[in-house]
Amino acid sequence: MINFPKNFIWGTATAAYQIEGAWDSDGKGESIWDRFCRQAGAIERNETGQVACDFYSRFPDDIQLMKSLGIPHYRFSVSWPRIFPAGTGEPDIKGLDFYDRMVDTLMAAGITPWLTLYHWDLPAVLEDRGGWPNREIGFWFRDYAYTMAKKLGDRVKHWMTINEPWVISTHGYWSGEHAPGVRCRKKAFLAAYHLMLAHGLAFDAIKSVVPTAKAGITNASQYYFCLNRHPAFEEWRRYADAENNGIFLEPVLKGTYPEIVLRHLGADAPDVREDDLQQMCRHDFMGVQYYFDNIVEMSDNGKALVNHHRYPFFHYTEMGWPVTPSGLCEYLVTFSREYSPREIVVTENGSAWADFLAPNGKIYDVERQDYLIKHVQQVFEAVKKGAPVSGYFAWSFMDNFEWTRGYRPRFGLVYVDYPSQKRYVKESGHLYAKMIRHNGVDPAWIDRSQSERKS
Numbered sequence: 451m452i453n454f455p456k457n458f459i460w461g462t463a464t465a466a467y468q469i470e471g472a473w474d475s476d477g478k479g480e481s482i483w484d485r486f487c488r489q490a491g492a493i494e495r496n497e498t499g500q501v502a503c504d505f506y507s508r509f510p511d512d513i514q515l516m517k518s519l520g521i522p523h524y525r526f527s528v529s530w531p532r533i534f535p536a537g538t539g540e541p542d543i544k545g546l547d548f549y550d551r552m553v554d555t556l557m558a559a560g561i562t563p564w565l566t567l568y569h570w571d572l573p574a575v576l577e578d579r580g581g582w583p584n585r586e587i588g589f590w591f592r593d594y595a596y597t598m599a600k601k602l603g604d605r606v607k608h609w610m611t612i613n614e615p616w617v618i619s620t621h622g623y624w625s626g627e628h629a630p631g632v633r634c635r636k637k638a639f640l641a642a643y644h645l646m647l648a649h650g651l652a653f654d655a656i657k658s659v660v661p662t663a664k665a666g667i668t669n670a671s672q673y674y675f676c677l678n679r680h681p682a683f684e685e686w687r688r689y690a691d692a693e694n695n696g697i698f699l700e701p702v703l704k705g706t707y708p709e710i711v712l713r714h715l716g717a718d719a720p721d722v723r724e725d726d727l728q729q730m731c732r733h734d735f736m737g738v739q740y741y742f743d744n745i746v747e748m749s750d751n752g753k754a755l756v757n758h759h760r761y762p763f764f765h766y767t768e769m770g771w772p773v774t775p776s777g778l779c780e781y782l783v784t785f786s787r788e789y790s791p792r793e794i795v796v797t798e799n800g801s802a803w804a805d806f807l808a809p810n811g812k813i814y815d816v817e818r819q820d821y822l823i824k825h826v827q828q829v830f831e832a833v834k835k836g837a838p839v840s841g842y843f844a845w846s847f848m849d850n851f852e853w854t855r856g857y858r859p860r861f862g863l864v865y866v867d868y869p870s871q872k873r874y875v876k877e878s879g880h881l882y883a884k885m886i887r888h889n890g891v892d893p894a895w896i897d898r899s900q901s902e903r904k905s
């Protein structure tokens with residue numbers, strides 16, 4: 451049995467577009483994801499987030515369920531187009547009212563709200579005005595942050611500005627596999643830069659309203675490592691790390707931008723300004739989101755190849771991602787050593803498996819329990835090694851719309867039967883509740899006896 455330090459923060463996380471549904475209710479504006487999902491073939495089985503988990507209407511029951519499991523902290527995101535259907539101008543009263551009621555319901559249940567301002571659902575009208583590659587977005591985002599802080603800052607004391615700027619810029623503006631589906635390297639790096647600027651501006655806006663708030667940003671954190679120690683490989687590892695982690699971490703934690711990336715990008719590099727870097731350099735805590743780590747290898751044509759499918763010896767989740775728990779501790783420790791963040795919160799970690807709802811209403815998700823325990827153990831190891839980790843949020847509270855993969859991958863601790871919208875707590879959900887009660891974990895808690903029921 452391992453025990454975490456007193457006051458360790460335990461929570462679960464979700465995001466607006468993945469759970470709320472009600473995509474055009476009460477005056478909500480269109481988001482880039484509403485639009486993207488309508489493109490044939492963009493999402494597996496052409497699924498959309500139009501209904502999702504219908505959290506918009508069902509949130510009181512979902513919060514009661516969270517309470518019944520004893521989950522003390524809940525991380526959710528606000529849908530920007532619910533608040534500013536026209537992108538800028540006057541906020542929408544009904545949109546604000548929804549989050550006002552939701553936060554009140556959380557408080558009444560004794561659950562601490564952790565609010566993310568941007569989890570990928572940009573108002574489509576702002577994409578029409580240039581989206582993240584347009585520098586003005588930093589100021590639109592600042593005004594949105596200010597509006598939310600004014601409305602909820604009396605109750606919400608934990609704020610996250612942007613969720614995973616890496617995914618937004620690379621998937622949204624470079625490979626085009628995510629909304630808004632743009633394929634342009636230059637725009638991707640501009641977007642990445644403006645995301646950081648928006649973070650810094652929003653940080654100040656939040657603090658101007660709620661000086662006692664704690665604010666941070668969450669990053670997709672991948673620990674890159676080479677199997678081959680050849681110097682050329684190591685050079686590529688350093689580059690992959692700078693391009694995927696450094697351009698988001700250096701501005702926030704050091705007020706610098708990785709030189710190696712500027713050199714490599716040439717004409718596609720953003721115009722990095724000293725005053726911008728100073729504005730970006732803000733954090734009270736850093737959110738680390740970890741799913742798996744990455745191997746860097748050299749391809750035949752001499753280019754770097756970052757390919758986690760090269761782990762022949764690992765177990766893979768439903769996403770096709772390898773289960774690599776030790777990378778979490780390594781990342782937390784290395785990140786702490788290299789960047790000295792004030793505080794780290796693991797704001798997402800979880801896994802998708804082909805869950806099966808047994809006739810008795812149970813879900814014997816042994817793999818998820820195993821993943822959960824192994825990763826929480828690694829967080830504990832990192833704390834022991836001195837990383838300033840103060841909390842852990844499991845992704846996700848319930849199954850939800852997994853972006854381009856639709857509803858098939860199930861990440862939840864709670865199973866959602868979409869046709870009936872009924873919720874069933876998985877065995878991993880009960881396990882997590884037990885971990886929270888004990889403020890620690892014992893690997894012997896996994897009940898493996900039922901695993902054969904799946905087949």
Ligand code: BGC
Binds near residue numbers: 468617670
């Ligand atoms: C995102 C979540 C997503 C999860 C699993 C994270 O990158 O923040 O929205 O569901 O990964 O793919």
